[in-house]
Amino acid sequence: MLIKNSKTDICANRFGGDGDIIIEHYLDESLLNDSVVMYAKLTLKPGCNLGYHQHTGNNETIVVLRGTAEYNDNGTPMLLHPGDTVHCPSGESHSIGNAKDAAEDLLLQALIIKC
Template sequence: MIINFKEIEAKHVDGFKGGEGDFITKLADDGKVKIMLNTLTAGSSIGTHTHIGNCEVMYILKGEITFVYDGKEETAHAGDVHYCPCDHTHRAENRTSEDAEFFAIVPETK
């Protein structure tokens, strides 16, 4: 199965999961796994949330994103992967003046 993100309409979400600013996503979802191409615009964030019943793998394509993972801060750059296992908590912040892009997969684990 090919997922062509060029054919998926981008959705803009203001304050995704309680964060701040513009989050842009192109989402493929079959009910078992979410596959996303995302942009976290400059100065924006994704709010703190816990992955219950799923996990998340985020591959940074462009820019940098600072994560607070289970209370610990870490910064990922293009080429890095951030992983949030089931039952763990994270948030994401783009503290830079440039948009950050990342590919994310959220499979259901239960």
């Protein structure tokens, strides 16, 4: 099945973070079974971030597609680069962002699955 029309959301200050996060859903929720919360590409402009938050009842896997991500894994900061993958299981916390002085947008692929 070829999918041509995907939904795009713009979320301001997501989880208390800074700026607008552009979420381009690969699939409409109606095509996903109840176990998949989101499968999407996220764009974070320089200075934008998803605030620190805990996952409860779901797991998130993020792949960095472009740019350098500032990632907080349960209080441990690290830098992620294209091709890096991180996983945040239920009960754990994280945040991710693009530095204010970044030269390019941060592009991420995110998959959130209920557990």
